Amino acid sequence: MHLLLELLLMPLVAFIVGLAMVLMLRKIAARLQRRIGPPFLQPVYDIVKLYSKETQISHGLIHEMGIVMAVGGYIAAETLLPVPGMRGLADMGGIVTLTYLLMVPSLGMALGVGQCANPNGSIGISRALTAMLAYDVPFILVVFGVAWVHGTTNLAEIIEIQQQGGVQTWGLVQMPLLALAGLMTLPAMMGKQPFEIYVAPAEIATGPMVEMGGKFMGGLFVMQCFQLYTVGVLYTTLFLGGGENWPVFLLKVFAVVAIPMSAALMFPRYRTEDMLRLMWKWPVLIALLGLVMVMT
Amino acid sequence: MARIDCPAGPGNGDDVTKDKTENTLIKRDDESFPIEVRQERTNPLANVFDGLVRFCQARSMFMLHYCTGCGAIELPPAMTSRFDMERLGIQPMVTPRQADILLITGYVSIKTLKRIILTYEQMPAPKYVIGICSCTVNGGMYWQSYATAKMLKAYFPVDIYIAGCMPRPEAVIEGLKDLMGDIKTGRANSWKKYFQNYDYYLGNQQKLFGENWQTPTDIVAEAQHYNLMTDQTLGEHTALLEKHQQPLQALGMSLHGQKEKA
Numbered sequence: 024m025h026l027l028l029e030l031l032l033m034p035l036v037a038f039i040v041g042l043a044m045v046l047m048l049r050k051i052a053a054r055l056q057r058r059i060g061p062p063f064l065q066p067v068y069d070i071v072k073l074y075s076k077e078t079q080i081s082h083g084l085i086h087e088m089g090i091v092m093a094v095g096g097y098i099a100a101e102t103l104l105p106v107p108g109m110r111g112l113a114d115m116g117g118i119v120t121l122t123y124l125l126m127v128p129s130l131g132m133a134l135g136v137g138q139c140a141n142p143n144g145s146i147g148i149s150r151a152l153t154a155m156l157a158y159d160v161p162f163i164l165v166v167f168g169v170a171w172v173h174g175t176t177n178l179a180e181i182i183e184i185q186q187q188g189g190v191q192t193w194g195l196v197q198m199p200l201l202a203l204a205g206l207m208t209l210p211a212m213m214g215k216q217p218f219e220i221y222v223a224p225a226e227i228a229t230g231p232m233v234e235m236g237g238k239f240m241g242g243l244f245v246m247q248c249f250q251l252y253t254v255g256v257l258y259t260t261l262f263l264g265g266g267e268n269w270p271v272f273l274l275k276v277f278a279v280v281a282i283p284m285s286a287a288l289m290f291p292r293y294r295t296e297d298m299l300r301l302m303w304k305w306p307v308l309i310a311l312l313g314l315v316m317v318m319t
Numbered sequence: 320m321a322r323i324d325c326p327a328g329p330g331n332g333d334d335v336t337k338d339k340t341e342n343t344l345i346k347r348d349d350e351s352f353p354i355e356v357r358q359e360r361t362n363p364l365a366n367v368f369d370g371l372v373r374f375c376q377a378r379s380m381f382m383l384h385y386c387t388g389c390g391a392i393e394l395p396p397a398m399t400s401r402f403d404m405e406r407l408g409i410q411p412m413v414t415p416r417q418a419d420i421l422l423i424t425g426y427v428s429i430k431t432l433k434r435i436i437l438t439y440e441q442m443p444a445p446k447y448v449i450g451i452c453s454c455t456v457n458g459g460m461y462w463q464s465y466a467t468a469k470m471l472k473a474y475f476p477v478d479i480y481i482a483g484c485m486p487r488p489e490a491v492i493e494g495l496k497d498l499m500g501d502i503k504t505g506r507a508n509s510w511k512k513y514f515q516n517y518d519y520y521l522g523n524q525q526k527l528f529g530e531n532w533q534t535p536t537d538i539v540a541e542a543q544h545y546n547l548m549t550d551q552t553l554g555e556h557t558a559l560l561e562k563h564q565q566p567l568q569a570l571g572m573s574l575h576g577q578k579e580k581a
Contacts, residue, residue: 049405057400062378065408071375072419078444078545080416224413236416236443 029109030102034249037101037256040273041248042066044255044280048215051285070244076237082139089135090235090242096127097249104256105179107266117176118166125253128246129155132231139234147230150221150295151214157299158211158218161204161306168201168314169194169261178260185264194262200313202262204306209279210287211302212254217290218298255280344473345522369505376419376445377502378408380495383418383442385435388425390452390485397488409495415441420498423471425485426454426461429527432468436524439475440536444510444545447478447498451491456480473523476509514538514547518554525556531563 045066053060081087103121105113129151136144170176172194173184185192195202211218221230235243255276259265263279266272293301360366384394398404398411412418415438423435439448450471453459458469471477478501481494501507513520517538525532539557542548 053403053405058403059406060403061405061408065379068375068379068408071372072379075372075376076443076445078541080441080443228413229417232417233414234416236414240417 026111029111033104033106033109033111034098034101036106037097037104037252038245038248040276041250041252044251044277045244045248047277047281048251048284051281052288055285055288066244066248070241073241073244074238079237079239080234081239082234085138086135086234086239089131089133089138090239090246092131092134093128093246094242094249096124096131097246097253099127100124100253101249103178104253104260105182105265106256107269107272110179113179114177118170118178118181119176121178121257122163122166126155126159128250132243135239136231136234141234143227143229143233144231146227147221147223147233151231153295154211154214154218154221154298157302158208158306160303161208161310162212164307164310164314165201165205165208166261168198168310168317171314172198172317182260182265186267190264193264198262198313198317200309200316204310204313205258205262206283207306207309208302209254209258209283211298213251213280213284215284216287217292218287220292220295220298223292251280252276344470344526345519373503373505377499380407380409380419380447380499381412381417382409382420382422383412383415383438384422384424385438386424387427387431387435388452388454390424393451393485393488393491394422394424397491402488402492404492404495407492407495407499415439416443418442419446420495421446421448422451423448423455424451426452426459426464427468427471428466429468430466432474433528436475437534437536439513440534440538445502445507446510447502447507448475448509449494449498450477450480451483451486451494453482453484456482459484468527473520474527475520476512478507478509511547514542514545514552515549516551517542518551518556521560522554522556525559530559533560533564535567 046061046063049065050060100121102111103113103116103124105111133148133152136148169181173181175181175184185194190196210216214222222232223230227233232240232243258279259272259275263275266275360369384391386394396402404410409420415421419442421435421439421442427435439446448471450456454461454467454469455471455477458464458467461467462469468474479494479498481490483490486494498507521538539552542552
């Protein structure tokens with residue numbers, strides 16, 4: 024019964040924190056461009072508006088299933104991410120399960136976009152999957168390194184080890200190179216600047232989202248909230264020792280999302296092949312060096 | 320919305336009578352359109368919910384700016400740091416599927432109008448059209464042009480006109496705020512007008528583009544599906560459309576111009 028409550032609460036909390044993150048990123052972008060930016064509840068307005076469209080244009084069953092997979096994959100992932108006071112399924116499925124689940128949304132979107140038969144969408148999703156290939160290699164190396172150091176793939180145990188040992192056992196201090204590689208892959212995992220070539224509004228008309236209107240777009244907006252939250256919490260868990268209580272935890276998670284994004288917003292977009300080259304060169308190299316450091 | 324009549328060009332009557340676009344419009348006043356009145360629901364909670372939804376719709380508007388003519392140049396300052404439309408929840412979107420507002424920012428040539436109608440029909444409702452610049456109101460300085468569609472609202476319903484040549488960003492934002500007010504009070508229902516009076520709009524479109532004019536979106540079927548049929552939806556023009564209508568076919572897939580073998 025307690026577990027059931029947690030399974031309901033964890034995605035809900037993730038959604039609300041994710042909404043705040045979307046607002047934060049839009050505010051940061053606006054401030055950097057010397058604008059005021061959207062009002063406080065803007066992400067909520069957007070999602071309610073998109074779900075309240077009165078005519079919906081569906082391209083078929085797979086189109087709808089794709090969105091369900093995209094959102095569902097992340098909802099499943101949230102239950103594996105321990106937060107202060109809630110462990111959810113973290114003891115049953117470790118970081119390996121989580122890595123698998125994080126691929127489900129991209130694949131779901133690929134399915135959904137496939138049925139739209141829009142050439143812009145196909146180009147976009149092929150770029151998105153290539154991007155996934157690019158950031159997954161350093162991501163897997165980083166995850167492997169962390170699991171090796173702590174001798175477990177259980178996220179809850181990783182957090183406990185770091186919290187009991189204090190700051191000097193944090194992943195950031197113990198394996199700085201792996202943390203750096205992880206930090207470099209963060210913007211790519213969030214699908215944000217400068218790695219949003221698969222969205223590219225002016226060139227391929229938002230790529231995978233090109234045929235998504237109304238509730239489909241609303242689903243993707245929800246997915247984006249989960250995406251930001253998942254990436255932020257995962258990094259906090261692996262390298263910043265999770266959180267003893269909610270304020271500290273939220274502070275860490277927001278900082279993890281905000282700091283690399285503020286820097287990344289300054290850069291123009293990378294093309295897909297440049298992104299692949301960048302991702303497989305620097306983060307992979309740094310992560311391999313980090314692995315050498317922690318394994319010797 | 321008052322109908323704006325422009326006098327014909329001075330001492331140049333011939334040009335006006337030859338004019339293909341304006342004189343052949345189906346004469347009909349806006350007043351004869353059945354006006355959709357928002358119905359209060361019996362459940363008070365449902366009314367609160369409707370009000371909340373309308374508030375969100377007004378505070379989050381994704382606009383598709385169809386940049387024709389000169390007015391387009393007024394939109395970048397309205398969106399960027401000087402006037403910052405995002406404060407009001409207005410942001411640009413790039414595909415009709417995601418957009419709520421269709422901004423038409425200047426004169427519309429006949430060829431462009433075809434694309435605008437295709438775009439308009441692909442947008443999910445509730446959708447709003449804003450005509451910016453005098454050219455969209457009555458042709459403006461292109462009144463005597465043979466190739467320009469004057470009076471946008473004859474081809475599809477327009478929610479708000481922002482007159483001016485060109486209107487400044489303040490005026491654009493003011494117009495958008497007017498639209499917000501209309502959405503909040505439930506008066507911005509022009510998208511229903513298109514379904515309910517499709518025969519009239521299609522008639523004007525056919526007069527301009529010829530009898531064979533058809534779009535990929537089946538408006539009559541959508542009107543039936545969403546229960547928006549009135550006695551004005553079907554008529555002689557939709558009958559003509561049915562006569563000439565070709566079933567939609569998937570585009571042939573080919574590489575380097577080689578035709579697919581059947």
